[in-house]
């Protein structure tokens with residue numbers, strides 16, 4: 386993902402109930418919160434009125450994409 390896209394994405398509200406933006410979620414993931422439960426404890430995602438019905442799948446996808454990105458970095462030999 387290009388950095389401009391990342392910047393635009395970071396302003397999107399992912400957890401609508403708690404008004405938690407993608408940027409907050411992504412930095413918590415980078416800090417090591419690599420599960421939905423860990424993110425819930427750290428930044429409170431999924432604790433709003435919908436009880437994570439609206440945000441859980443989006444957040445889990447972000448965790449998965451982050452982990453996949455990490456794997457690629459390890460597997461791709463530096464040139």
Ligand code: FES
Pocket residue numbers: 399400401402403430431432433434435436437438439440441
């Ligand atoms: S959108 Fe996250 S708890 Fe409702």
